[in-house]
Amino acid sequence: MEDHHLEHHIPEHKPKSYAATVKELDTRMRWLLNHRQEQDAREKQQELGEIIAWIPELAADSELKHKDWDEVNLYAKELMTVFQQIDFADIDSSLVGRYFLLVVKLKQFTAPSEMKRFNG
C-alpha cells in the first residue's frame, strides 16, 4: 500500500543540540583519520561536512547570545574551509591541527549554549 504519510525528513546524523554537534565534530574527524580506507569513509566524510554546515542553525537553537553566535558562525565558516581543504588520501597535519583548534574554540561555547540567561 502506498504510504500517504507526508514526511519532513530529518537526517539521522543531524545532532540534537549545539553541544552534541561539537562532540560529533571531534569524534567523527578522529574516526575518519583512523578509518580512511574503510568503505563507508566517503559517506561519513559527507556527513561530517553536513554537520559543519548545520553549526550556525544548531547554535541558533541554543541559549547562545547574539555576540557569541556571531563568533560561532565565524568559526564554523572557517572550519568548513579547512575541512574542504583536507585530503583524506594525503593528510596534511597542519590542516588537521587547525581543524581541531577550531573545534576547541567552538567547544568554549558549549556551556553558554546550555545556560538559560533570561527568564530563569
Place this chain on the structure above:
Amino acid sequence: MIHYILWGFALRFVQCLLEAAPFILAGLFIAAIFQRFFGAAETRRLFGEGTRAALFRAWVIGMLLPVCSLGVIPVARQLKKAGLAGGTIIAFAMSAPLFNPLSLLYGLTLSEPVTILAFALFSLLIVTLVGTIWDRLFPEKPEYPTDDQVIPYGMKRMLSVGVSAIKEASGSSLIYIMIGLAGVALLGVVLPQSSLQRSVNYDNPYAPLLMTGIAIPVYATPMLAMSQLGSMFQHANSVGAAFILLVLGAGVNLGLVAWIVRNYNWKKTIVWFSLLLLAIVGLAYGVEKPLFPSHIEPADHTHAFDIYCQPFSAGTTNFYKTAKEKLGHVVDPYEIYSAGILGCVILAGYILRFSDRNSRIENWLKKAEPVRTGKYDIVLPGPVLGVLILAGLIVASGVGCFSYYPSPEVICEEMTIAKTEALSGALSGNKSHSKYWIEIYDDWTRKLEVGVYLRNLNLSEYHHWKAQLLREKLELLAHEIEDEEHEEVRQLVSDIHHTHRRMVDAYLRDLN
C-alpha cells in the same frame, strides 16, 4: 456529490471575493483618477506612450500601485480608453498584481532576498519582451478618444471620481471580475482535496509545467502569492514552479484573459499567451537550479496549494457550518468591511445607471463653472493632482507597512496569545483549533522579522535563524498533530516553548 460541487464553488468564490475586495476598490478609484484627473492625453504622457520607455514605465507604475489581478481590470480598461498601446497595457496589467510594498517586504523574509528580487526583475524581462514582440507583431493605429473626459477643477472633479468609480463597478469590469472569480472557484471543484501537495516537489521535472496549468485560473492576491512562495521555499519545492505561481497565479486570471480576448481578438490573445508561456516556462526551467535553496532539507510536499483544491473533506455533513468556519479562519475584518463598501459601490452604480439614462449627471459634471479664487489660491493642473494622489497612495502603502508590521514589543505580545492557543490546542488534541493558531503564530514570526527590518534597516542572520527555527518546529508540530503522534506532540510543544522564549529574548533584549 452535488453538495460538494456547489458548496465548494460557493466557498472558494466568496473567499476570493472577500480577499480581492480591497484591491478591486483600489483599482476602481485608480481608474477613476486616471479618467478624471489625468484625462486620455496626460495618461498617455504618464506612461510614455510611443516612446521606448513605455513598457518600463508601465512595469514601474504597475509595481507601485496597490492592485491585484482583478483590481487591475478597471485600470486596464481605462488605459485602453485613453488610447495606450496593447503591449503597454498588458505589461501594466501583468506587473501591477505581482508585488506591492507589503508583499515585497514579506517576501524578503521568505528566502534569500536575492531570489525575490530576481523574480521581480524576471517579471520586468517578461513583460518587456512580450510587450515589445506584441507591439511589433500587431502595430496599432493610435485611436485617441475625442472626449478627454477631464473634469475642470473644483468640487465637481472630486465628485466625478466617485461617479466614475461606481459606474465602472457596475459595468463591464464587474463581468470580468466575476469570470476571474468563477475560474478559481471552478478549480476548487475540479481538483480533489489536497491533491497538489506533492505535485511541485523539487525532483519533479514537470512541476513548472503542472504549475502553469493550475496557475492560469488561480487568483492570488500579492500577499497570498508571496506567502505561498514562502511555503514553497520552506519546503524546498521547485523554484521554477514558484516563479510561475507568482507570475501567472498573481498576475493573470481568467477574467483578465477574457478582457484581452474581448479587446484584442482571439488570434492576438493566442499569440500573446503563447509568447508569455514560452518566456515564463523557459525562465522557470532556467532558474530551477541556480536559485534552489541548497541549505534547506527538501520536504516531500507542501500545503501551499490546498486552498485551490476542493475545500470539503469526504464525510462533511454540515456544509454551511464548515464553510462558515473555514471563511472565519482565512478572512480578515478589513476584507469584510471592504467587501461591504464594494457591495454599496456596485449597488450605487446600478442605481445611477437606471436613474440617469440620459447622462444628465455626467453632462452636469463636465460643464465648466466659474470658480471664485482668492489671491493666493493657486489652481493646480489636474495631472499634477493626479500624480500627487497616486504618490499619496504609494506613500500610504509605505506607512501601512509600519502598521501591518508592528514593533517587536507589540508582535511578541500578540505572539504569546497565538502560542498559548496553538500549543494548548495541540496538547488537547484539538486539531482545527491548533492548526488555525499555528498559521497565525507562523505569520507573526514573519511579521517580526519585517518589523525589525523596517525599523532598523537591518536584520541579522542570528535573528533570522531564531524566527526560522520556530517556524520549522511549528511546521513539524502541525504534521505530528495531523498524524496524532501524541508523544512527539508533547516533546515538540516543550521544545517550541523554549525556542519561543529564546526568540523573544533575542528580539527584545539582544537586538544590537
